[in-house]
Amino acid sequence: CECELKDWFMWFMRTQICIMTWPRLGSSTVGNQSRWDIPVPYERSVNLSKNSKGVIPRAFEQFRLKSCVDFKPGQQKSFTSLWRVVKGTCWSYIGRSSPGGQTLSIGERCGRKGIVEHQFLHALGLNHDENVFTTQESPYDYYSVMHLDKNAFKNFNGPTIITKSPELQDVIGQLMEMSEYDAIELNKLYKCNSSVSFLDHCSFDEESLCEMSVSSAAGYGWQREKSVSGINVTDHTYLGKEQNGTSFFMHFSTERRNEGDAARLESKTLTPTRDCKVQCLQFYYYHSGHESDPLNIWIRELQNQADSTGALRLMDQITETPGNYWKLHHVQLNANKSFQVVFEARKGAGNSNGGFSLDDINISETECPLIWQIRDIEKELNSGFRELYSPLYYSSDGYRFGARLLESRNQLTISLSLVSGACDEQLQWPCPWRQITVQILDQNPHIQKRMSFEQSVTTDPDLTRYASRDLCTK
Incomplete structure (x- = not known):
């Protein structure tokens, strides 16, 4: 175990063994009979605070983004999970404990996304992370949202949990949201092969370019690069980290091009599956060209399986003074049918010594946030x-x-x-x-x-x- 638990806290846990099932390997504790059918029906108590009523759907969206677990409003006669407020407390049973439904409590001070995720992961079958043994498949996860903090159940005699690595003492117990390994455990438990709202990610580290295609009228266009000479730009994926030698990004040079020269980078075909037909495109770009050079973002919506050309719609255009640093950009999409995302870089009227670079593209069936990016x-x-x-x-x-x-x-x-x-x-x-x-x-x-x-x-x-x-x- 990667955490040392104080004797009194170990005693506390041992007293719980009689009434709760603690895992031996991994943080999931339930068998097939204790897993929920997907989507999980739920009903929110009328006494739930208005703020919690808004936070809970945000937590649901994280489950949909990171797993195949989904939720739907249920009726009294059919619900298998009921939100019921208990003032000042946050708790849940572990796994499906009652065929007729069970309570999951989100108290007045529990209206944070990480706390809601923690309790709902309990209801789905995951236990506290400090109660697991490390395996090769599931390394000890200090960042788990299921890990208790260093002062859990404290008696004012110092920390109750001490990490073997001192620098991680203040990391355990985070309540931001589920970690990468939390999601892996959940997907393993529910045998997920895909997620509800995630559509695609590409960092261009593979030669396949994530099945994206490049095209240009004059035989030049987007190039897969590790760096570009004369421009202080390198891969974004490992920015600030030790690179593994296989990190790449896409670059279109507007240097020594004629005005109007353009090239396109087109995604593979993506198909929305959710009833709400909204998608969020996120990507990082590095503008090192001239302020007159535009980057156009289109979607090509296909009418049916036989349609290979579709109808192009312009969704956004980036024209700005070059920043010479990687910037995060969001574009709200509204495709109703199968579609492709098309990045079109074009040479403007001014002289350029650079161009446009792209990296780390994500597409999901979610709404885009409003972004305030503070430089340095x-x-x-x-x-x-x-x-x-x-x-x-x-x-x-x-x-x-x-x-x-x-x-x-x-x-x-x-x-x-x-x-x-x-x-x-x-x-x-x-x-x-x-x-x-x-x-x-x-x-x-x-x-x-x-x-x-x-x-x-x-x-x-x-x-x-x-x-x-x-x-x-x-």
Whole structure:
């Protein structure tokens, strides 16, 4: 075991063996009879807080992104999982314990995505991670959302769990979201071969280019590169990490090209399966060309299996002053049928010494977030800045808002404010019962392996100011 448990805490666990089944290998504990049928029906208690009612669907989306486990609202006569609020507590049975349904409690202070995931993973059959033995297939996971923290069940005599690696003492017990190995355990338990909402990922490390195709009118186009001479650009996937020698990205050079020269990079055909026909395209790009060079993002929607050309629709265009660094970009798609994503780089009117680079493309059947990317945040922190202001955004229902990042006493605080917008006369005021979620994005190149910190706040018309100490981060 990779954690040393204090004697009294070991005694506590041993007393539980009589009433709970503890695993011997891996963190899953249930057999076939204790697994749920998929999708899992659920019913939310009317007493559940409004904030938790918004957080729970966000947790569901992580299960759909990282596994084949899905959920559907159920009726009293057929539900197999019931959300019922128990004030001040968060708990769940482990696995399917009752054929007629069972309670899963999300208390008043449990309305965080990581806590909801933790309890629902219990209900699906996973136990606490510190109770497992390390195997070659399942290494000890300090980052598991199922791991208790160092002070679990403390009696004020110091930590109850001590990691053998001291630098990981403050890592255990994270409540951001399920880890990569949590998802592996869940997929193994439910025999998943795919996920509900994940469509594709490509880092271009394989020569197959993830079945993407390249085309250009003049015989040149997107090239698979490790680096580009004359431009300070290398692979994004292993940015800041030790590279394994097989990391690549795609690059289209606009240097010494004629205005209008273009090349396309087309994804394989993807087929939406969810009822809500929305998809999010995420990718990293590096613009080293001229500000007049555009990067167009199209989708080619195919009408049927015999249709090989489809209809192209322009979804977004990037034209900006070159940044000479990797930037994350999101494009909301709305394909109703099978489709391809097409990246078209084009030479503009100005002189160029670079071009466009692409890496780490992810496509999922989810909504895209609004992104505030702060360049060189460590440099900003070291410079002693007091506050930074985001661009202004519109919510999906028309409210305009902005964010402020404040540094004070070695803490970072994010605050959000509504501002006047174009739709104000048609909106409901004072913006009642709207939930906003602030997320510090884990920029793992693979969307299914991300562990992002987030906190949600729901507006109450009887209050004028909202605060959450969990939004303050050292």
